[in-house]
Structure formats: structure tokens, C-alpha cells
Amino acid sequence: MADSLRREYGGRPPETRLPSTRAIAAQHGVGPVTVQSALRLLVAEGIVETRPGNGTFVARRPRPPHERDLSWQTTALGPAGPLDVELPGARSAAPGALAMHGGYPAPELLPGALVRSALARAARDSSVVLDAQMNSGLPRLRAWFANEPGPAAGYDADDVLVTNGGQSAVSATLRALAAPGDAVVMESPTYWGAMLAARAHGLRIVPIARTVDGIDPGDLADALAAHNARVFYAQPTFANPSGEVWSPSVRAETLRVLAEHKAFVVEDDWARDLAIDDAPPPLAAADPDGHVVYVRSLTKSMSPSIRVAGIVARGPALRRISTSRWAGEMFVPGLAQHVALDVLTAPGWRRHIATLRRELRERRDALVRELRATPLSVDRVPGGGMSVWVRLPGDVPARDVARRASALGLEVAPGDDWFPAEPPGQCVRMGFVATLPTRYREAVGILAEAAGV
Known part of the structure; x- marks a missing residue:
């Protein structure tokens, strides 16, 4: 139902009024509750907006970014400061990408x-x-x-x-x-x-x-x-x-x-x-x-x-x-x-920690095995935590490797983000808690390709 309404009204001019819920239900041969649920999805997506007492309308579209003049902020903000950085934890992975750059375990690892x-x-x-x-x-x-x-x-x-x-x-x-x-x-x-x-x-x-x-x-x-x-x-x-x-x-x-x-x-x-x-x-x-x-x-x-x-x-x-x-x-x-x-x-907390420990060990060991089957280097196997610190071969900058991997569907964090000063080598952080182990081989293959090995 939501797909039908999205196709029908998504391209209409802003402020276009939609028919009543009953009229839409009759048109599509569904119940009013189904229509209301679909409209809620379109409201969340910003396609339509509801106005109590007036009805439902095609949403007003914001001014396109290229038409906004924000140049005044350059003068107002002044020189770049400590907050003008790209945060490794703030990047969103594209749908379907292997997100091995973040810092939170997958839901199945949590209580x-x-x-x-x-x-x-x-x-x-x-x-x-x-x-x-x-x-x-x-x-x-x-x-x-x-x-x-x-x-x-x-x-x-x-x-x-x-x-x-x-x-x-x-x-x-x-x-x-x-x-x-x-x-x-x-x-x-x-x-x-x-x-x-x-x-x-x-x-x-x-x-x-x-x-x-x-x-x-x-x-x-x-x-x-x-x-x-x-x-x-x-x-x-x-x-x-x-x-x-x-x-x-x-x-x-x-x-x-x-x-x-x-x-x-x-x-x-x-x-x-x-x-x-x-x-x-x-x-x-x-x-x-x-x-x-x-x-x-x-x-x-x-x-x-x-x-x-x-x-x-x-x-x-x-x-x-x-x-x-x-x-x-x-x-x-x-x-x-x-x-x-x-x-x-709760009595189950200690059981959760014991189960989590076993799962982390299995995931860590599986990722390290895949990495060690390539020219990528793991100097030390971590005794805890959520990631493996991978040393890249050659002198290709870690940020370039991370960008290439991202284009291929893998998100990793370039090691530069963890150094207060110049890094002594090129590394990336590769997490093992947010991606299923069945996809580790694919992820390591992408990283190796991005690193040129």
C-alpha cells in the first residue's frame, strides 16, 4: 500500500491535497487501517504531511542545498578548530555494506x-x-x-x-x-x-x-x-x-x-x-x-x-x-x-557475559585466520575488545585504503584516527562484533584488494 501511494503522490506538486482515508481505501480495495499505516510511513519519509483538521497533503520540499547561500558561515566560524574533523564513529555505512568500522556489537551479542x-x-x-x-x-x-x-x-x-x-x-x-x-x-x-x-x-x-x-x-x-x-x-x-x-x-x-x-x-x-x-x-x-x-x-x-x-x-x-x-x-x-x-x-547477567566472551573469542579467531591468509599483518591478537588492528603492507595511506574499501562495500576505520601525532605506520581498525563471521572472508578479500595485495 505504501509503495502504491509513494508512486502516486511522490511526484505531485507540494501542497497537493490527498483524498480522504476512506476514498483511498475504496480506490485500492483495502481497509482504512491499512491506508493509515501506509500514510504514517510516508509521513516518516517526508513525502506527505498531515494537518489536523485539514487533511493530508504532499509535503513542502525544503530548498535544494545548491540554492542555499551559507557562505556567511565561513567568516562567522573563523579558522578551523578541533571540531573540524571526520569522526570514525560517526560515519554511516551504505545499505548492505560490511560495517566493520563502528564501535557497537550486533544485537545478537547483547542481552x-x-x-x-x-x-x-x-x-x-x-x-x-x-x-x-x-x-x-x-x-x-x-x-x-x-x-x-x-x-x-x-x-x-x-x-x-x-x-x-x-x-x-x-x-x-x-x-x-x-x-x-x-x-x-x-x-x-x-x-x-x-x-x-x-x-x-x-x-x-x-x-x-x-x-x-x-x-x-x-x-x-x-x-x-x-x-x-x-x-x-x-x-x-x-x-x-x-x-x-x-x-x-x-x-x-x-x-x-x-x-x-x-x-x-x-x-x-x-x-x-x-x-x-x-x-x-x-x-x-x-x-x-x-x-x-x-x-x-x-x-x-x-x-x-x-x-x-x-x-x-x-x-x-x-x-x-x-x-x-x-x-x-x-x-x-x-x-x-x-x-x-x-x-x-539479574541472574542472567553473568551467563550473558560468559556467552559473550565465548562468542567474541570465536569471532576474533575467525577474523584473524582470514587476515593471516593474506599479506595483511596482525602483529598481536587482541586479548579483548571488539576489533583487530591490521597493519597494511607498503606505504599506501590508510585513508586511501579505507576509501577504496568503502567503494567496494566494506567500511573500516583508518588508523590515523587513533594517533595523537603522526602514525608510525599504516594501519586500519577492523571490528568483529557487528558483522556475521560468515562474511569475514568476503570482507578480508575486499580489504586486501583495496590495499593492492
């Missing part, structure tokens, strides 16, 4: 039944749906986050602030701990969202290279001293994009360096639930003196619609972060918090 049941229970409570939650978060949810570094760490609910996802947590923390113009030390490569948050706040990023064991703590000490920095952003466990894990000695020495320089580390533990191999305890587990600001996100393992994360910190730093959070968000909706808590405390 859909648990989330739906929790939503249904929460929706029946009017206080959950309608009341504002202008506080640091639900006490029981904060207590859950406080326990994540381990009971021996001694955190409690008062040391936790609930935020709208990990990106909000990182942004609020960087704004609170550093002033515009300050330096912030980051691993290279590292998460592009953290770099964006730092640059948007006017911070100078000082990169230190990743090593086989994580980082060189000596490099960290030198960077903190040379740039008078007091903040270090890091992902010690299953780093994005490479999936690497810091060794125990690097963890211990890093905490010593932070204490010596009276500095903070923002520990982004984004992939705790995405462990394939065993995950070591967070840095926060061995930090009694408040050097670690621990960020723990749930979005990747629960649902993109349940954007909930926790910031665990001690002392004045947490108070500053709490105030900083208000600059970007007043509070986390109670509905999301109640759903998250319900899912976390």
Missing part, C-alpha cells in the same frame, strides 16, 4: 531479553519514568560501580558518580582535572573520543608510544615533567584500537610515577565486559591515594540505548568532576539507571 524485561518493569513505575534524578546516581548502582575495582580497594557509593556513558565520563573528567592550555599525556595510538574531548576543552595532547608491555613508565615520567602535565589518559586493559594489556610491572611502575609527580591517570576501563583472555585487576584496585580516576562503562556489553557509566574517584577530584558533569548533563535519566541496575543484578 536483549534481560534489557526488555528490565524496561517493562521500570516502565510500570511512574516515579522511574517521570521523576527527575538530579543526583550522583542511584545508590545501589553507585555501590555496584564502587565494587568493580575489587572490595580490597575500599571504594564505596560516595566515591561514585553515574554519567551518560563512557564518553561523557571522560569528557567531564578531563574538563575537571585540567585547564584549557594544559597538557594531557595520552598513549599513541589511543581512543579517538578521548582525543576529541581533550582538544574540545583546549588541552594539548602529549603522546607516548605504546610498547609490547603497554607503555614505558620512563616515557610517562619524562612527559609529565617536560610538559608540566598532571593528567594521563590511558586504557591499560584491552586498549582501543589494538586490544593490548599492560603488564603487571608496567602497572606498578606507572602508579609509582604518578605518585612521584602528584599526577592523575584517567583509567578508561571501557572493555572490562569484553574480555576474551583473562583481564587483570584495574589500576584503581591498587590506588589508596586517589591518583586513579576510574571510568567503567556498560554500554558496549548491555545496549547502545542504555548509556550508563560510572566514575570512581576519591577526594576533591570527584567533587570537581561532579561539577564538571553539570556543564554537559544535569543527570542521568532514572529510567536508564533502573534498567542498568536491574540487568546487572
